[in-house]
Amino acid sequence: MIQLLADFFGSMGTPGLVLWTMIKIVVIATPLILCVAFLTLAERRVIGAMQSRCGPIRVGPNGLLQPFADVLKMLFKEVVVPARANRMLFRFAPLLALAPAVAAWGVVPFSENLWLADLNAGLLYIMMMSSIGVYGIILAGWASNARYALLGALRSTAQLISYELSMGFALVGVILLANTLNLGDIVRHQAGGVLHWYVWPLFPLFVVYFISGIAETNRHPFDMAEGESELVAGFHVEYSGIVFALFFLAEYMNMILVSALAATLFLGGWMAPAPIFNELAIFGIAPLGDGFLWLALKVTLLLFFFLWVRASFPRYRYDQIMRLGWKIFIPLTLVWIVVVAVAVRWSVLLGGGA
């Protein structure tokens, strides 16, 4: 079916290819944006429940239409551009924050044969995209020409640079074990049930990766860039209406991306937790077998963790964030990389690449 469609568009030459690519983008981006919408709702409901209150429950059944009400509200608000702002950059920044967050999804494998691009350097590509995202934040803070915004942008930059390192080192561990940068191959290396997932040999790296991911997306308790109590809203203090919504979208999209990556790299991606699930087949189809279902489940769990952490911890102090990043995470990951490298060299670990 998909092959037929691809052939159909391919037969139309370059315009057909462009059209086919556009369709693929829409097919991936639309559910993603819906996920973001409902993630905001889930966040408010989960945090509400953890604080013994309800959260939004009025709009639609159980508050399910709340995200759409929010979007409508945003759409009807005025987009205010400050008088002394750099108008071009001011408009460009939210796009620069959002575009890499969406683009990175191009290489995430959803199941055995469901992805947009099977890049051999997929991991590098994702690292690159998540690094470009910070430009949106810096430019937003700079272009606003406001003190709070600039401070927020500066903090965010320093924080992202610090945590990008430990995040990258955490990924090096995965690369050592899998011996590839292709996300699909990394998942396939983890086939064969829970015990073969990379969380176990790389547990410290998994923890570091996840915490760095929280810091990377500027989420609580690392939300220094926004810091409501100190910087009002940080880098997006001057943004309103739908432009603000773009930053919101980018932040949540990045959250889902980090969770999807953690699931792919450490939790076996689309693999079922035990091979037995593949044998529970009805009419030749195993509904609980390896597939998108398991990835979705793992991503949901990790996203819940994001919200859970936000509801539980107070914000870090700025110097504490820097200390955690430079003096704890980087040495920790370095040590563990050495351990993993030694183990791989002498094949102590299962699934070692070399």
Next chain:
Amino acid sequence: MNRLRHFLKTWLLLELLSGLWLTFRRMFKPKFTIHVPEEKTPQGPRFRGLHAQRRYPNGKERCIACKLCEAVCPALAITIDIAEREDGSRRTTRYDVDLSKCIYCGLCMESCPVDSIVLTRIYEYHGEQHSDLCFTKDMLLAIGDHYEAQIAKNLEEDAPYR
């Protein structure tokens, strides 16, 4: 030993985990939310809401225009004018409460020697312009007439503690 314990505590993230566990348990406990239009917060007899002027059961105004409430009002929200009536009694000709000034401290109610000015339990009201919130004597009396049963009950319940 102490250092070892500290080391384990730090590196196994024990304190963070116990914090997470606390919020997780909290998630399944009953919620405190009061769903406002359908449910109401319980009110005590001393609730201080909208003002009202009372009458005696025979229909006579209680207010004797002593001006104590005007004098005690910290926000200067009460304005009183006085004149003598045909029957020789001392009565107010004007008793205005500016609700945009009122801070609902209840001192007028405390100072009143005849329990005339009272604060009722009404709190859901609004005005779209300033003049909507300037209540005159007639309005206050009307509120008092309408809610007399509730007001009397409040005063009775609160009386032992005064």
